[in-house]
Amino acid sequence: MHISVFLILAFNIFLVSCHNHHNEIPQIISHGVQTLQTTRTVPQRLSSAVKNITKIPDRKLANDIFCQSCELVFNQIIEYRRGGANRDSMITYFQKLCRLFTDWGGVACDGYINIEIDTVLFIIDNKKDLTGFRVCAIAFQQKTCKDPNMKKWTVAIPPPRRHAHHQHNHHKAAPLKLLHLTDFHYDPLYQAGSNAACDLPLCCQQSNGPPSKPSNAAGFWGDYHVCDIPWYTITNFTSYLTQNHANFDLVYYTGDIISHRSWATTKDHNVESIQKIFKLFKDTFNTTPVYPILGNHEPHPTDFYSPGDVSPKISTQWVFDLMAIEWARWLPNDTSATIKTGGYYTVLVKPKFRIVALNSNVCFTSNLWLLYDDDDPYGQLKWLVEVLSEAEKKGEKVHILSHIPPGEVLCLQRWSNQFHKIVNRFAPIIVAQFNGHTHLDELRLFRDANNTKKIINVAYNAGSFTTFVRFNPNYRTYNIDTNDYRVLDYDQYTFNLTKANQDKNKSPEWFKLYSFKDAYGLKNTSYDSLADMLNRMSKNHTLMQQYFRFQGRESAPAMASGCSDNCQAKLRCAITAVEADEAIQCQQIKKKTKKSKH
Structure with a gap:
């Protein structure tokens, strides 16, 4: 569930860009990121944008702007390295970007960069056809970024065979x-009792210091915070x-x-x-x-x-x-x-x-x-x-x-x-x-x-x-x-x-939280029964609320936000989304909320 610091940078640059007038975004981002290569200070225009992050309500427009910004940022990074920037210069550059565009703080930023820098430089130096298009199309496919030169590779799959009736000795044996x-x-x-609400991507460790209040103290057996x-x-x-x-x-x-x-x-x-x-x-x-x-x-x-x-x-x-x-x-x-x-x-x-x-x-x-x-x-x-x-x-x-x-x-x-x-x-x-x-x-x-x-x-x-x-x-x-x-x-x-x-x-x-057949009213677990369950889920809000509760094993924090009609529609869609493209479409569902009938 970890995402590379170099990919996170592009995502947050997108959020910055949303503050500015749409047609100015490519130039602002390009100039700002390029300026960071040679200056110790963050350009004022870029810095002020960071402090006033907003989102574009139109999802398609937002994705388009994200992808344009992403492509420019990574083209700048690639050009900077291929223009002669050495390892230390690239580290310093990424440190500036990380501190500007994430809230991880210096410890995590420096840690990620030091661990990942040699791989990143190898790829830039040896993948001669690497472009911002390629980086963004792969790393941010959920934003529907595209690379016009992406190779559509395939795996050869043989045609269906006539299924022979293999002899099975059916017997009543214990499962x-x-x-x-x-x-x-x-x-x-x-460490139990340590700060569970720290400013790093993982907490509940002695290095995180003492908690600011009792509810932020790491639990003995585990904790619901980022632990x-x-x-x-x-x-x-x-x-x-x-x-x-x-x-x-x-x-x-x-x-x-x-x-x-x-x-x-x-x-x-x-x-x-x-x-x-x-x-x-x-x-x-x-x-x-x-x-x-x-x-x-x-x-x-x-x-x-x-x-x-x-x-x-x-x-x-x-x-x-x-x-x-x-x-x-x-x-x-x-x-x-x-x-x-x-x-x-x-x-x-x-x-x-x-x-x-x-x-x-x-x-x-x-x-x-x-x-x-x-x-x-x-x-x-x-x-x-x-x-x-x-x-x-x-x-x-x-x-x-x-x-x-x-x-x-x-x-x-x-x-x-x-x-x-x-x-x-x-x-x-x-x-x-x-x-x-x-x-x-x-x-x-x-x-x-x-x-x-x-x-x-x-x-x-x-x-x-x-x-x-x-x-x-x-x-x-x-x-x-x-x-x-x-x-x-x-x-x-x-x-x-x-x-x-x-x-x-x-x-x-x-x-035992539940048994599958009992909880979902299944006669058995055959595909026909699962299809029937899916059909019932589309009509039964109570069944979908149960599915939502079970996802986090009925923990109070996981259930706190509840699951609206729109939430239920996304969850139901995700059940049959078995490709990334389908999952992306599920996330984009905007269903008009109606009063639930339970």
Whole structure:
């Protein structure tokens, strides 16, 4: 959920530009940013605009101005470097921009810049056709920025096969028990009682100083402010699991171990946290297999997944090499090659049941290496088609694990589009998908291209263990059919953080928030039932309000703003938005509010 400082700069420059007369914006921004390269002081005109930020009400006009401003800013940055600016000059330049256009303060600004500068300079120096158009079209696709020279790459997908009737021995066996964990975001520096309302992108650490008032003091078990999770909350949870649940058959961990202190990560600290979590999983689950995937926070710098042909100084190859070692606790030896190539793998768990674990973080638009090369990074989607084709021939059913969910608005449009096509093609054998990243309890439903009322695939997002931001921690258990490996039902568990923090000497009181079938009135979890649920959601405000409450596990801060008719329309739209373009359209919904009928 981190966005590179260099991308944040452009977004805030847009907000500045809205204060000025529209047709003057390109010149003002261009001149102001260029002047910053050579002066210690911020131009008065630019500075006054920062203090009087307003937004343009017309969304299309606002996006157009944003994209024009973004393109000019990044062209200036590229030209400055290629005109001879050295590393120190570029650092100083970015420091000025960060302090002017963000509210992160000097510590976070300097931290982000020092961590990311070498990657940024490598891309500028070596991507000869890099332009402001390309930067903005990739980094800010949600603003509908376009690059007229963008390559529309594709992945070859074979035509549908005539599905052979593979013989399955249908038997009444107890369902498989699946535990789904995601987004721990372990913070080694968390300190109860510290300032939870600091002026940095992550708080609740000793360095944040004392709180200004009691309500801003970091809670013992966690906090609803911009804070992550202490180690003892995690170990208390794993102890609870072993004491209160019968053995699981398998465990999915869908990414993000590292905290949101992204301006101060180091490779060594990330390695330490990753190893600590996976050792805990091994100790907790013993012989139960764990199937982990990478999150966008695992590498250093955060979000960056480099190609394989760059210098060790800026390469993130170490992440893949580390995972090949750590995951060997649970995975067969033949997964090592693809893990080292790009952090993805496949495992035949049982006869006719396959897991495909993706590194979808490569599509996240905060991954600046997309500016260098966005064409199916690591050949992963090409590999996915090959794996699914082979699975189809053998009559296997497949679970796909992926950190970035389908329809994530910040997943590169082209990657998102090609993944959607792959799922549509192989929907009959992909019986479920499992995601994390957004920290939201949510669904994604794939619709038939020829009949939008027909559901053909489903992705489940389990939420997060971290409280970041305003959420109650959670975990999820599924019952999996042993005949076709579809989800039969799931239970969502959580605890009330406010209540837990009232007594640090008492363990949090976990409880079942809901069961999927019961909560949504489902006869079963077939695609027809999910289509019926979606239809009922369009008419039943109470059902949508429940979906909204469940997203943050009914935490008081998450529910405080409520969910208007417009909010409900966006949430409902997002359920079937399985491409970035569709998600962007959902965000732009403006529904006339009517009095809700409950």
